Amino acid sequence: MTDRVMLPDSLLTQESRVFAAPPKLAAIYDAYSWAAHSLKARAWLQAAFVFNLILMPxxxxxxxxxxxxxxxxxxxxxxAILIGLYMLWGRQRPNWVQGATLTVLAATIMLEAGALGALGGVPLFERYLTAGLFTFATAILFFPIEFRWTVTAVATAVALHAGMIIIGPVADPLLALGISCFYSGAILTFATTRKATLRSQWKGFRSKIRELRDQEALAKLFAELQLVANLDPLTGIQNRRSTQEDIDRIWSSTAGDRPPIAFLMIDIDDFKNLNDSLGHAAGDECIKTVANKIRDAVRDGDIVSRYGGEEFLVVLTSTTASGALAVAERIRKSIASLRLENPGSPTASRVTVSIGLALWEGDQTPEMLIGRADAALYLAKHKGKNQTVIAPPPDGVGARSGPAKTHPSGKHPAKKQSPRSVA
Structure with a gap:
């Protein structure tokens, strides 16, 4: 319904009529107007039926x-005719059927008034015809049909009124015709009023459609802006802010029943030397290529983000220690196999990455888990790069010693049991 081909701005903002609208939009408007106004037509037919019975005595x-x-x-x-029309308006019909009902109603009212008036004699004839004409005039205001069908029904009622005046029992046919013309003018005024009402309804419908379309466009624009705000502009993966929001959401939604989670801190080895040797353009291309490789190596439900300049954070949900290690090694080996040049590296002529892996154990916050993964990453760098180091569990969990920590001097202190590394 919000297709811009079907709903051009010219149709929604400029003066137009229903018959000038595209067929699909006209069909939508018909359904809309039917739901809004069909009850009025049925109410009038019901009232006319009751009034008709009251007139018998x-x-x-x-x-x-x-x-x-x-x-x-x-x-x-x-x-019988009124009941039939009432039933016909019980569900939506084609426009020509709706329009024809008013014409049938005009003929029914005028012929009924003329027949009973003629049988009652001269005094009743003109009164009944006039009453019939005004009864039909009230129907014009209640039937939500196209203006051309309103004109057809009015012409039918006026023609029958004038014809019966000419051939019926009247004392002064010319005077009766003059009065008929006066009443016909009043009926045409009712029809003109109905035309203005229909135009107002169509204008209101177009305004509503334009409002809905604009709301949809704004919602789409907001979603696009939200998506852009959550992505790193260089790599297209999540940025640090949106990743933090996702991590907080995972921690709050799974409190007390959290599945195994692993954090991977990944850093490109000797990236500064690569930038200095090949330039920033080559450095940007290297970061994008590494990001794509990381994204390809994880599952759809996992989180991949650019955490810093050449540093990445991967959150593996519902995983195991062996599964997390397998993902980390898959990432490391796939990047090493790219054969990207790194002439500034003192340890390797190709681009490699070092990875720190930390598993969630015990009552840990995301910040603590990131800290353990970062400490393991530092140790991987310290031990020669291009390897994965698994951080030991935190103090008080398991038999192993606490997590690796950096020394204020920048050196890693000696441990009785250091984090495990896989090269």
Missing amino acids: FDYLIEPSLLTATLVIRGIIAS
Whole structure:
């Protein structure tokens, strides 16, 4: 419904009419107007049916000789037509069917009034025709049909009124015709009012559609901006801020029943030397290539983010120690196999990465887990790069010693049991 081909701005902002709208939009408007206004037409038909029955004893009181005629004309014929039209408006019909119902109603009302008026004699004839004309005038305001069908129904009612004045029992045909023209002008005023109402409804519908379309466009733009705000512009993977939000969401939603989680801190070895040797353009290309390799090596539900300049954080959810190590090694080996040149590296002529791996154990916060992974990454660098080091569990968990920590001087202190490394 918000297709810009179907809903061009010219149609939604400029003055237009229903018949000028694309078929799909016209169909939507028909369904909209039907739901909003069909109850009015059915209410009028129901009221007309009841009023028709009330007029039967009125006919008899005015002219007792009309008893049989009113029973047949009002009680059977007109009532059957009104019930049929009421049932027809029970569900949406094509526009021409809706329009034809008002024409049928005009003919029914005028022929009923003319027949009973003629049988009642000269005094009743003109009164009944006039009453019939104004009864039909009220129907114009309640039937939500196209203006051309309203004009057709009005023409039918006016023609029947004038025709019966000419051939019916009237004292002064010319005077009666003059009065008929006066009443016809009033009916046309009702029809013009109905036209203005229809135009107002169409304008309101277009405004509503334009509002919905603009809201959808704004929501789409907001989603795109939100996506851009969550991504690293160079690599297209998540940035540090959005990753932190995801980690916080994981920790809050799985508190007390958290599946095994592993953090990988990944850093490109000797990246500064590569930048200095080949330039920043080559450095950017290297970061993008490494990011793609990391993303390809993990599952869809895992988190891959650019944590710093050449540093990446990977969050592996619902994993095991062996599974996390397998992912880390897959990442490391796939990058080493790229054969990217790194002439500034004192240890390798190709681009490699070092990885620190930390498993969630005990009552740890994300910050503590990142700290352990970062300490393991430092040790991987210290031990010669291009390897994965697994951080030991935190103090008080398991039999192994506490996590690796950096010394204030920048040197890693000696440990009785250092983190394990896989090269």
